[in-house]
Amino acid sequence: MKAKNSVLNEGDFLKALQRATEHKRGEYLACYSSWLGGYVTDPAFMVLPLDDHMVHRGDGVFEALRMENYKLLAWAEHWQRLQRSAASIGLKLLWSEEDLITHLRKLVELCGRSEGFIRIFVSRGPGSFSVNPYEVSGPELHIVVTALKQPPSELYKRGLKLGPSRWPQKPEPFFKIKSCNYLPNVLMKKEAVDLGLDLTLSFTEDGRLAEGPTENVALVTKEGDFLTPQLDSVLEGTTLAKVMELAGQLVSQGSLKSVQFCDLRAQDLKRASEVLVIGTTWGVIGATSWEGEALGGGRPGPIAETLQQRLKDLQGDLRHTLDLRCS
Numbered sequence: 144m145k146a147k148n149s150v151l152n153e154g155d156f157l158k159a160l161q162r163a164t165e166h167k168r169g170e171y172l173a174c175y176s177s178w179l180g181g182y183v184t185d186p187a188f189m190v191l192p193l194d195d196h197m198v199h200r201g202d203g204v205f206e207a208l209r210m211e212n213y214k215l216l217a218w219a220e221h222w223q224r225l226q227r228s229a230a231s232i233g234l235k236l237l238w239s240e241e242d243l244i245t246h247l248r249k250l251v252e253l254c255g256r257s258e259g260f261i262r263i264f265v266s267r268g269p270g271s272f273s274v275n276p277y278e279v280s281g282p283e284l285h286i287v288v289t290a291l292k293q294p295p296s297e298l299y300k301r302g303l304k305l306g307p308s309r310w311p312q313k314p315e316p317f318f319k320i321k322s323c324n325y326l327p328n329v330l331m332k333k334e335a336v337d338l339g340l341d342l343t344l345s346f347t348e349d350g351r352l353a354e355g356p357t358e359n360v361a362l363v364t365k366e367g368d369f370l371t372p373q374l375d376s377v378l379e380g381t382t383l384a385k386v387m388e389l390a391g392q393l394v395s396q397g398s399l400k401s402v403q404f405c406d407l408r409a410q411d412l413k414r415a416s417e418v419l420v421i422g423t424t425w426g427v428i429g430a431t432s433w434e435g436e437a438l439g440g441g442r443p444g445p446i447a448e449t450l451q452q453r454l455k456d457l458q459g460d461l462r463h464t465l466d467l468r469c470s
Contacts, residue, residue, distance in 0.1 A: 160187040170290045172254040175246045177238075177284040178269070184253055189287060196279055197266030201324030204228035205264045207423055209291065210467060211458050213257050215247075218465035220381040221263075228321045229265055233276070236265060238284055244465065250288050251467045258291040264323065294425060298341075299451070302431030302443045303420055307409060308334060308343035312353035318378055331356040342420065342430075347376050352407040358422035359383040360430075362407065362415035363446050367400035369393075372407055382454070383421050385463070389453045390446075399446065409433075417444035427451040 151159060164171075167186035174189040175182050183189060197203030206221045215221075222240050229236050247261065263286050270279035308331050312318060327345075335343045335356075344360055345353040352372050354360060359380040361371035369390045371383065393399040412418050417439045418430040427450040429443025457463045 157187070160190075161185075163187070164189075172256060172259060172288045172290060173250045174288070175250055175284070175286040182249060182253060191266070191285070192269040194272055195266050195269040195283065196276060197264065197323050199272060200267075200274060201322060201326070202232075202234075202276060203264055203266035203323040204232065204234060204321055205262060205323055206321065208261045208263075209423055210251070210259045210261055210288075211257075211291070213251065213468045214458055214464035214466050215261070216454075216458055216464050217381045217385055220384060224321060224379070224381065225263065225265070231316065231320050232322065234265060234267060235282060237282055238265075243284075243286075244467075246284075246286055248467050248469050250286060252469050254288055256288075256290075259288045260291050262287050262289075266323070294428070299428055299443065299448075302429040302438075302441075303341040304339070304432045305412075305418070305420075305430045305438075306335070306338060306340045306343050306434050308345045310334065310343075310345060312345040312347050312376060315375075318353070318376065321378060328356040346409070350408055351376060352409065352411070353377050355420060355422070358420050358425065361386070361419045361421060362412060363399070363417040363419070363444065365414070365416045367398075369399050369402045369446070370405050370407060370411070371403075373404045380421060382423055382426070385454060385457060386419075386421050386427055386450055389450050389457075392453075393446070393449065398449070412438060415439060417446050419447045419450070426454050 164186040171186040171189055173182060173184050178192065191198055193199070204225060206225045208215045208221055226236060243263065266283045266285065267276050268279040268281045268283050310327055310330050313327055331343050331345065335341060342355045342358065344355050347353055352360065354372065354377040359371060359377060361369060363369055387402055390399060390402045394402055412433055415438065420428050420430055427447055429447035431438055431441050431443060
């Protein structure tokens with residue numbers, strides 16, 4: 144083995160990659176890269192060129208999806224949002240929906256797993272370290288499947304600890320674009336961890352509630368109204384859209400009074416009978432404290448539990464999912 148900081152030849156480089164990614168085996172399952180022109184199952188080869196604009200400028204878009212029992216929930220909504228995000232930054236998608244599904248099915252076949260977390264990235268492409276998006280060889284597609292890590296069940300029993308973020312909500316149009324420039328989101332999550340919280344929530348300049356680093360938020364009033372921030376200040380979450388549909392069913396059944404998008408503020412969280420956090424990773428999970436003070440009686444409520452179960456039930460409904468099993 145060569146000493147550290149030596150000049151690596153090709154063999155040394157490949158061995159170094161293997162050593163550096165050894166701990167990812169079993170977690171990083173399979174990857175497609177248009178830049179490499181194929182599929183890989185070794186984490187050592189799940190790499191990007193340093194001069195890809197997605198790496199050094201965050202110049203790319205992405206989607207993240209859960210696969211359970213070979214099925215992707217809300218695939219159509221994710222695909223549509225990927226197209227919108229790419230179009231909004233002038234990034235041409237060279238791959239059709241059929242192309243992506245073909246790659247997804249091949250990756251699932253290579254993994255040999257029925258569950259996983261799938262991330263689809265479309266980058267501006269490699270070519271220069273400048274900010275000029277035209278100094279690249281063209282867009283590239285990268286799809287990575289990782290092991291599915293379920294949130295611990297006890298978290299759903301105790302609920303999430305929340306607090307306000309000192310980082311403001313992204314201005315329009317950036318909050319509407321699911322781009323790879325996630326520095327504000329990263330800083331929000333770092334802030335939460337440093338404060339001993341699960342999440343912090345951002346607010347607009349005029350004090351309206353926005354969202355978490357990767358999650359939407361909603362609340363249930365004591366009168367039974369299901370409320371979530373207006374979409375003019377937050378990213379339109381695909382899981383949120385499904386949850387709003389399910390909440391509408393609860394209105395029909397009498398468990399809720401109404402479902403609305405509206406302006407919310409911190410005091411509305413404190414007055415709510417339930418506060419819910421909604422996202423791809425969590426599903427629906429109740430929040431039980433705000434800045435150390437109890438929310439909704441200090442324990443997750445029945446609406447959060449009901450919506451989480453109904454969201455799970457959707458996973459088996461072919462009207463809402465894409466089946467990735469190879470026919």
